[in-house]
Amino acid sequence: GNSVTQMEGPVTLSEEAFLTINCTYTATGYPSLFWYVQYPGEGLQLLLKATKADDKGSNKGFEATYRKETTSFHLEKGSVQVSDSAVYFCALSKAAGNKLTFGGGTRVLVKP
Amino acid sequence: GAVVSQHPSRVICKSGTSVKIECRSLDFQATTMFWYRQFPKQSLMLMATSNEGSKATYEQGVEKDKFLINHASLTLSTLTVTSAHPEDSSFYICSARVVAGGGTDTQYFGPGTRLTVL
Numbered sequence: 001g002n003s004v005t006q007m008e009g010p011v012t013l014s015e016e017a018f019l020t021i022n023c024t025y026t027a028t029g030y031p032s033l034f035w036y037v038q039y040p041g042e043g044l045q046l047l048l049k050a051t052k053a054d055d056k057g058s059n060k061g062f063e064a065t066y067r068k069e070t071t072s073f074h075l076e077k078g079s080v081q082v083s084d085s086a087v088y089f090c091a092l093s094k095a096a097g098n099k100l101t102f103g104g105g106t107r108v109l110v111k112p
Numbered sequence: 113g114a115v116v117s118q119h120p121s122r123v124i125c126k127s128g129t130s131v132k133i134e135c136r137s138l139d140f141q142a143t144t145m146f147w148y149r150q151f152p153k154q155s156l157m158l159m160a161t162s163n164e165g166s167k168a169t170y171e172q173g174v175e176k177d178k179f180l181i182n183h184a185s186l187t188l189s190t191l192t193v194t195s196a197h198p199e200d201s202s203f204y205i206c207s208a209r210v211v212a213g214g215g216t217d218t219q220y221f222g223p224g225t226r227l228t229v230l
Contacts, residue, residue: 043205044221100219102155
């Protein structure tokens with residue numbers, strides 16, 4: 001079946017540091033890949049997505065590239081802010097029915 | 113665009129009562145909505161797929177008589193937790209599926225409803 005594995009947190013870093021959250025997946029064919037962010041006490045917000053190999057999703061300074069050869073979709077941001085403190089979820093979906101399979105989530109804490 | 117709301121945002125109820133949670137797509141129509149459950153510091157678990165005008169499809173292990181889902185219109189799905197017990201306390205999140213031009217398929221999530229059963 002489909003699965004998503006992402007690095008466990010929490011990840012603690014200082015403001016303006018570089019952030020990488022690793023995400024790898026297992027799925028047949030070519031799933032769509034997503035990163036969602038969840039701020040404290042809130043639901044999930046779509047951060048970025050990529051629908052085919054070598055696509056790069058980007059939003060709010062975050063980027064992730066769909067790597068078919070390594071089945072990965074790592075999230076990066078060059079300079080984090082305190083406001084980026086949240087839980088980040090990597091997810092995939094297959095075309096049929098669009099059920100999302102989530103990774104376990106990575107909590108990120110950015111300190112001033 | 114693509115805003116999904118949930119009501120209520122927070123509810124506390126007594127054991128044995130039923131609670132209804134609404135999920136609305138505010139500026140678009142959604143033939144498919146999803147209901148998730150999230151335990152503290154854990155990932156989301158898909159409970160069921162709600163299809164407008166037809167019965168919901170439940171994931172394995174989810175009691176359909178316990179978690180009643182109704183998708184009566186293209187903008188509203190409801191989840192009713194029947195005879196709630198403390199173990200049903202959780203964060204319930206809905207999402208609505210959008211299929212855009214070109215076939216891209218995205219889910220947009222509501223803000224969640226925190227249910228506490230005393």
